[in-house]
Amino acid sequence: MLTTEFVTGAPSWIDLGSPEPGAAAAFYAAVFGWTYQSAGPDTGGYGMFQLDGKTVAGLGPLTEAGANSAWTVYFQTPDADATAKAAEQAGATIRTEPFDVMGAGRMANLTGPLGAQFALWQPGEFAGFEAAGTPGALVWVELHVSDPAAAAAFYRTVFDWRTADSGMPEMPYTILSTGEGDQQAAEFGGIAPLQEGETAHWLPYFAVEDVDDRVAAAIAASGTAVVPAMDIPTVGRFAILADPFGATFALLKPIPPA
Numbered sequence: 001m002l003t004t005e006f007v008t009g010a011p012s013w014i015d016l017g018s019p020e021p022g023a024a025a026a027f028y029a030a031v032f033g034w035t036y037q038s039a040g041p042d043t044g045g046y047g048m049f050q051l052d053g054k055t056v057a058g059l060g061p062l063t064e065a066g067a068n069s070a071w072t073v074y075f076q077t078p079d080a081d082a083t084a085k086a087a088e089q090a091g092a093t094i095r096t097e098p099f100d101v102m103g104a105g106r107m108a109n110l111t112g113p114l115g116a117q118f119a120l121w122q123p124g125e126f127a128g129f130e131a132a133g134t135p136g137a138l139v140w141v142e143l144h145v146s147d148p149a150a151a152a153a154f155y156r157t158v159f160d161w162r163t164a165d166s167g168m169p170e171m172p173y174t175i176l177s178t179g180e181g182d183q184q185a186a187e188f189g190g191i192a193p194l195q196e197g198e199t200a201h202w203l204p205y206f207a208v209e210d211v212d213d214r215v216a217a218a219i220a221a222s223g224t225a226v227v228p229a230m231d232i233p234t235v236g237r238f239a240i241l242a243d244p245f246g247a248t249f250a251l252l253k254p255i256p257p258a
Contacts, residue, residue: 002132002139002188006076009159009178011141011188012128013074013121014204015058017067018245021045024069025059027243030221031214032136032206042102054130056137064095064109069245072119073141073202074107075159080122083158084108087120090157098122113154114145115200133207139252140205141189144198148174148191166190203240205250211237214251218243 018024025036046060091113104126131137160179227240
């Protein structure tokens with residue numbers, strides 16, 4: 001599962017681009033109890049979401065022409081330049097060439113061959129989020145694409161991820177693991193086929209103690225329930241939401257391990 005002991009290919013950071021960062025901060029405060037802290041005057045309006053003193057995500061204004069509000073998942077790499085080049089050779093598009101983020105690290109923005117956007121993070125002074133898998137923090141990431149097999153092949157080439165069939169009879173689903181350690185212990189996400197009306201994207205899941213209660217809080221704060229709260233056998237209870245500006249994310253209360 002997701003941890004803060006980041007290895008190559010693991011999700012290590014996540015941030016939200018929003019047309020109205022102040023209003024977005026208020027929304028996520030209502031849903032998760034997050035507080036927002038500016039990263040400073042030289043960061044173009046970027047800042048950090050924190051919970052119980054730990055940084056869990058980032059927030060900033062939209063910076064790319066024509067961009068829509070969305071969450072971006074960053075994957076750990078020891079060399080952003082080399083990984084960006086490998087991804088491009090495997091069919092990705094580099095939207096933003098690797099660049100230094102002051103002393104925090106080095107990053108690049110990419111779009112995978114099937115259209116899902118993601119980012120690379122080469123840590124410097126900043127390793128990534130400080131909590132994972134606990135209520136209010138990232139617990140899972142999920143890729144929605146038209147061709148899951150092709151997507152799995154792409155990411156195996158770029159990050160050396162391992163894949164496994166979930167065995168879910170109701171829907172094909174591929175489990176993703178990093179390339180290090182025990183495969184099941186290294187699971188961090190999955191790949192699902194696109195549903196009607198969707199476009200390719202990475203969907204972040206945040207852990208919560210009560211999915212139904214947090215769905216109600218999101219709706220009260222002008223969010224939308226894209227998929228209402230429901231149980232997934234052997235997984236837990238989940239829901240998919242959209243914030244007031246259209247950025248989608250999911251809630252999950254996992255079934256405790258046996």
